[in-house]
Amino acid sequence: MSETTATPGGGPTPSRAAAVRAHGDPRAGHGGADPARLTTLELLRRLAAGPRGLTAEQAEERLVRYGENVAPAWRPVSWPRRFLGSLRDPFTAVLLCLGLVSAAIASWGTAGVIMVLVVVSCLLRSGGEHQAGRAMAGLRELVATTASVQRRADDGAAPVVRELPVDQLVVGDVIRLGPGDLVPADVRLLRASGLTVHQAALTGESVPVAKYALDAPPDADDGAAEPPHLCFQGSSVASGSATALVVATGADTRFAAAHPGPARRRTESAFDRSVHGIAWTLIRFMLLTPPLVLMANAALRGRGLSTLPFAIAVAVGLTPEMLPVIVTATLARGASALARTGGVIVKRLPALHDLGAIDVLCLDKTGTLTQDRPVVARSVDARGADDPDVLNWASVGSFWTLELAELPAPDSLDEAVLDASAAYGADPLAYDGIAALPFDPAHRLATAVVRRPGTYGRHTLVVKGAVEDVLGRCGRVRLDGTEAALTEGERRRLLDLAATEAAGGLRLLAVAHAERPARGGPYGERDVRGLTFLGWVALRDALAPTAGAALDGLARRGVTVKVLTGDHPGTAARACRDLGLEPGEVLTAGQLGALSGPPLAAAVERATVVARCTAQDKARIVAALRASGRTTGFLGDGVNDLPALLTADVGICPRGAVAVAREGADVVLADKDLTALDRALTAGRHSSGTIAGYLRITLSSNLGNVLAMLAAGLLLPFLPMLPAQVLVQNLCFDAAQLAYAYDRPAPAAVRGPAVLRPRAVLRYVTVFGLLNAAADLATFGVLALAVHLSDGPGGPAVFHAGWFTENLLTQAMMMLLLRTGRSAPGGRTIGPVHLAVTALAVLGLLLPLSPLAPALDMAAPPPLYYALLAAVLALYAVTLTTAGRRYA
Ligand SMILES: Nc1ncnc2c1ncn2[C@@H]1O[C@H](COP(=O)(O)OP(=O)(O)OP(=O)(O)O)[C@@H](O)[C@H]1O
Numbered sequence: 001m002s003e004t005t006a007t008p009g010g011g012p013t014p015s016r017a018a019a020v021r022a023h024g025d026p027r028a029g030h031g032g033a034d035p036a037r038l039t040t041l042e043l044l045r046r047l048a049a050g051p052r053g054l055t056a057e058q059a060e061e062r063l064v065r066y067g068e069n070v071a072p073a074w075r076p077v078s079w080p081r082r083f084l085g086s087l088r089d090p091f092t093a094v095l096l097c098l099g100l101v102s103a104a105i106a107s108w109g110t111a112g113v114i115m116v117l118v119v120v121s122c123l124l125r126s127g128g129e130h131q132a133g134r135a136m137a138g139l140r141e142l143v144a145t146t147a148s149v150q151r152r153a154d155d156g157a158a159p160v161v162r163e164l165p166v167d168q169l170v171v172g173d174v175i176r177l178g179p180g181d182l183v184p185a186d187v188r189l190l191r192a193s194g195l196t197v198h199q200a201a202l203t204g205e206s207v208p209v210a211k212y213a214l215d216a217p218p219d220a221d222d223g224a225a226e227p228p229h230l231c232f233q234g235s236s237v238a239s240g241s242a243t244a245l246v247v248a249t250g251a252d253t254r255f256a257a258a259h260p261g262p263a264r265r266r267t268e269s270a271f272d273r274s275v276h277g278i279a280w281t282l283i284r285f286m287l288l289t290p291p292l293v294l295m296a297n298a299a300l301r302g303r304g305l306s307t308l309p310f311a312i313a314v315a316v317g318l319t320p321e322m323l324p325v326i327v328t329a330t331l332a333r334g335a336s337a338l339a340r341t342g343g344v345i346v347k348r349l350p351a352l353h354d355l356g357a358i359d360v361l362c363l364d365k366t367g368t369l370t371q372d373r374p375v376v377a378r379s380v381d382a383r384g385a386d387d388p389d390v391l392n393w394a395s396v397g398s399f400w401t402l403e404l405a406e407l408p409a410p411d412s413l414d415e416a417v418l419d420a421s422a423a424y425g426a427d428p429l430a431y432d433g434i435a436a437l438p439f440d441p442a443h444r445l446a447t448a449v450v451r452r453p454g455t456y457g458r459h460t461l462v463v464k465g466a467v468e469d470v471l472g473r474c475g476r477v478r479l480d481g482t483e484a485a486l487t488e489g490e491r492r493r494l495l496d497l498a499a500t501e502a503a504g505g506l507r508l509l510a511v512a513h514a515e516r517p518a519r520g521g522p523y524g525e526r527d528v529r530g531l532t533f534l535g536w537v538a539l540r541d542a543l544a545p546t547a548g549a550a551l552d553g554l555a556r557r558g559v560t561v562k563v564l565t566g567d568h569p570g571t572a573a574r575a576c577r578d579l580g581l582e583p584g585e586v587l588t589a590g591q592l593g594a595l596s597g598p599p600l601a602a603a604v605e606r607a608t609v610v611a612r613c614t615a616q617d618k619a620r621i622v623a624a625l626r627a628s629g630r631t632t633g634f635l636g637d638g639v640n641d642l643p644a645l646l647t648a649d650v651g652i653c654p655r656g657a658v659a660v661a662r663e664g665a666d667v668v669l670a671d672k673d674l675t676a677l678d679r680a681l682t683a684g685r686h687s688s689g690t691i692a693g694y695l696r697i698t699l700s701s702n703l704g705n706v707l708a709m710l711a712a713g714l715l716l717p718f719l720p721m722l723p724a725q726v727l728v729q730n731l732c733f734d735a736a737q738l739a740y741a742y743d744r745p746a747p748a749a750v751r752g753p754a755v756l757r758p759r760a761v762l763r764y765v766t767v768f769g770l771l772n773a774a775a776d777l778a779t780f781g782v783l784a785l786a787v788h789l790s791d792g793p794g795g796p797a798v799f800h801a802g803w804f805t806e807n808l809l810t811q812a813m814m815m816l817l818l819r820t821g822r823s824a825p826g827g828r829t830i831g832p833v834h835l836a837v838t839a840l841a842v843l844g845l846l847l848p849l850s851p852l853a854p855a856l857d858m859a860a861p862p863p864l865y866y867a868l869l870a871a872v873l874a875l876y877a878v879t880l881t882t883a884g885r886r887y888a
Pocket residue numbers: 364365366367411413414439441444445446464465466467507508509510564565566567568613638640
C-alpha cells in the first residue's frame with residue numbers, strides 16, 4: 001500500500017479559460033509528454049486539473065470539445081462499411097470470385113445473376129446486422145457501465161462523488177476505483193491501496209498485477225515493462241482501491257490504439273466451432289466442384305471450356321447463400337424476444353446459439369445460489385464457544401479497511417460484521433487506523449493496521465479471511481484467554497471444528513491479530529505472518545429464492561451443474577443440498593493441484609462442487625471442460641468470476657453483478673430471477689434448431705440438385721439446367737427459408753442441448769441429398785416418358801421447365817416434412833412456413849408457364865408429365881417422412 005501526496009496545495013483549480021490559455025489543450029494534455037514520466041503535480045498542471053476534480057462546467061466544455069469517451073471501434077458502423085464488411089463472409093467471397101471468373105470468360109448471364117445474388121445477400125445481411133446492431137445497442141444500454149467520478153458544482157464547492165456513464169468522462173476527471181470496476185479510461189494513480197488489476201486484454205498476463213501511486217516518475221531504467229502508477233482502459237480492478245486522474249479517453253487510450261476492434265474475446269465459442277466448421281467444409285467442396293465437373297465432361301463427353309459456366313453454376317448450386325442472413329435474423333429475433341419477455345439480455349448475438357448448446361453450466365455460489373446478504377449468526381473463540389470479542393476485532397478490521405482503502409462499496413461480509421457489531425455497541429474508533437490491505441481474493445485475506453490511542457511505538461495487525469488461509473499465517477492461538485503455540489494437532493482440530501460449522505451452511509470469517517513495533521514504511525502481504533488465532537465469525541447467507549427452481553429446470557433440460565466457489569467446501573455442499581442438488585464428491589482447488597487438460601476435466605466430471613477456487617482456478621476448470629468437448633457456460637457475479645466468464649463458451653451474469661462481470665459476460669439476466677435461465681436456454685435451443693434445420697434442409701436439397709446436375713450433364717447432350725436457372729431456383733428456396741426464423745420450437749427440439757455437430761449435419765445431408773437426387777433422376781425418367789407418350793415437343797426447354805417445377809416442389813416438401821418447428825401451439829394454425837412453402841410451390845408450377853419462361857429457356861411440359869410427377873412426389877413424400885423420423 002502506498003500513499004501519494006498529489007495535492008498541489010489543495011487550492012481551487014484555475015478556471016478553464018485561464019488553464020487552457022496557460023497550459024494549452026488539455027486533451028493533448030500531457031503536451032505529448034508521457035504521463036508516466038511527469039510528476040503528479042506537473043501532470044495536473046498540464047491537464048488543467050486538480051486533485052479535487054473538475055467543475056461541472058469544465059467537464060461539460062471538455063466533453064463538447066473533445067467528444068465522448070467512446071473507442072472508435074464501438075461507434076456505429078456506416079452503411080457502406082457494413083455492406084463491404086458483408087463481402088468478408090466466406091460464402092459471399094466465393095460467390096464473388098465465381099462471378100468474376102464468369103465475367104472473365106464473358107459468360108455475362110451467369111456473371112449477372114451471381115452478382116445480383118451477391119448484392120442481395122450483402123444487402124439483406126447488412127440490413128439484418130444493422131437492425132440487430134441497433135437492437136443490441138439498446139439492450140447494452142440497459143447494462144451500461146458507470147464510473148465513480150469526483151466533480152464539483154463550481155470552483156468553490158466541495159467535491160461530490162457521482163456515478164456517471166463512462167462515455168461522459170473527460171481528461172482531467174478524478175475517479176474512484178474499487179474491486180470489480182472496469183478502468184474506464186487511461187488513468188494515473190493519485191492514491192492507491194492494495195490495488196491489483198487484471199490487464200489480460202492489454203498484455204495477455206492472466207494474473208492480476210500490483211499497481212501503486214508514485215509522486216515522481218520511476219527511474220527510466222528500472223526495468224518495469226509497465227508503469228506501475230498508470231492503469232489503462234480495458235483493464236479491471238481485481239482487488240484494492242484507488243483514486244486516479246484521467247489522462248486519456250476514447251480514441252486516445254492505449255487500448256483503442258492497440259485494438260481497432262471491440263475488446264472481446266478470446267477463444268473460439270461453440271457457435272464458431274459448429275457453423276464455421278460446416279461453412280469451411282462446404283467452401284472446400286465448392287472450390288473443388290468446378291475443376292471436377294470440367295474434367296468429367298472433358299473425359300466422358302469431350303467438352304471443353306464451354307462447360308465452365310455450368311461448372312460454376314454447379315458450385316453456386318451448393319452454396320447456402322442465405323446462411324449469414326438466416327443466422328443473423330434468427331439470432332436477432334430470438335435475442336430481442338428474450339429481452340422483451342424473458343428478462344435476459346444477450347450482448348453478443350452468437351451467444352444465443354451457444355446458450356442453446358450448453359451441456360454443462362458452472363456457477364459460483366455467493367450471489368448466485370445465495371443472496372449475498374450475509375447476517376452474522378455467531379462469533380466464536382478457538383474452543384467454539386461464543387465470544388463477542390472476536391466480532392469486535394473483526395469489526396475493527398472491517399471498519400479500518402473500508403475507511404483507509406476508500407473502497408467505493410463495502411464488501412457484503414464487512415457490512416454484515418459492522419451491522420452486527422454496531423448492534424451490541426462495539427466501537428472500532430477506539431483504535432486509530434494506520435494502514436489497510438483490502439481483501440485480496442488470491443490470498444483470501446484482508447488486513448487493517450491499527451494503533452491503540454496513546455500506545456505509540458506499537459502497531460496491531462487485524463487480519464480476517466478464510467479459515468485455512470488465516471490459520472496458515474498463525475503461530476499462536478488464544479485459548480481460554482491466554483495465548484499458546486499453535487501446534488499441528490491444534491491446527492487440525494480448528495480446521496475440523498470449522499468444517500463442522502461450515503457443514504451447517506455458515507460462511508466463516510476467521511479472525512487473528514498480531515502486535516508489532518510501529519514503523520513508518522508501507523505494509524505488504526508478506527508482513528501478515530506470525531499471527532495469533534482468535535476465532536471466527538459465522539455468517540448465514542440465505543439461499544436465492546429462485547435458485548432451487550432454476551437448478552431443477554437445468555437438470556430437466558439435460559444441463560449438468562458444477563458449483564465453483566471461493567468458499568469453504570462444507571458451506572458450498574450444504575447450500576447445494578438445501579437446493580436439491582446432491583453434491584456427491586466435493587473437491588477443493590487445492591486437491592486438483594496442478595492438473596490441467598483431460599485429467600482435470602475427468603476429476604471435475606466426477607464432482608459437483610469445487611471449493612476454494614481462485615479466479616484462475618475457475619477459468620482453468622472451465623477451459624478443461626471445454627477442451628474435453630463439453631459446451632460450457634459460466635454464471636457468476638463477482639470479480640473472481642471474470643476469467644471464467646471470458647473462458648466459457650457463454651458467460652452469464654446477473655444484472656447486479658460487478659461492472660467488470662457485466663462487461664465481460666455475453667448474457668445478462670435482467671433481474672434476480674434465476675429461472676430466466678430456463679427461458680434463455682429454450683430461446684437458444686430454438687435459434688440453434690432453426691439454424692440447424694435451415695442448414696440440413698438447404699444443404700440436402702442443394703447436394704441432391706448438384707448430384708442430379710452432374711449425372712444429367714454427363715447423360716444429356718445439352719446442359720440440364722442453365723446457370724441462371726440454378727441461381728434463380730437457389731434464390732427462391734433461400735428466400736422461402738427465411739420463414740424458419742419465425743417458426744416456433746417443437747417441444748422435443750428444446751429438451752436437450754442443441755449442439756450443431758458438423759459430422760452429424762454432413763451425414764444427414766448425405767442421406768437426404770442422395771434421396772433428393774434419386775427423386776430428380778426419377779423425374780428425368782418420367783419427363784422423357786411423358787414427352788415420348790404425348791408425342792409433344794421435347795428438347796432442352798421442356799427439360800429445364802420440368803426439372804425446375806420438380807425442384808421447387810421437392811424443396812417445398814422438404815421444408816414442410818423435415819422441419820422441426822411448428823407454427824403455433826398444436827401446430828394447426830397456418831404460419832409463415834406454410835405460406836412460404838405454398839409460395840414456393842406456386843412459383844415452381846407457374847413460372848415455367850409464365851411469360852418469363854423463355855428468358856430462362858423454359859417451355860411448358862406436356863400435361864401427362866404433371867400426373868406422373870405427382871406419383872414421383874407422393875413416393876418421395878413417403879420416403880422423406882420415413883427417413884425423417886429415423887434421422888430426426
Ligand atoms: N471482505 C472480506 N474480508 C475478509 N475475508 C473475506 C472477505 N470476503 C471474503 N472473505 C473470505 O474469503 C473467502 C473466499 O471468498 P471469495 O470472495 O473468493 O468467494 P465467495 O464469495 O465466498 O464465493 P463465490 O466464489 O461463490 O462467489 C470467504 O469464504 C471468506 O472467508
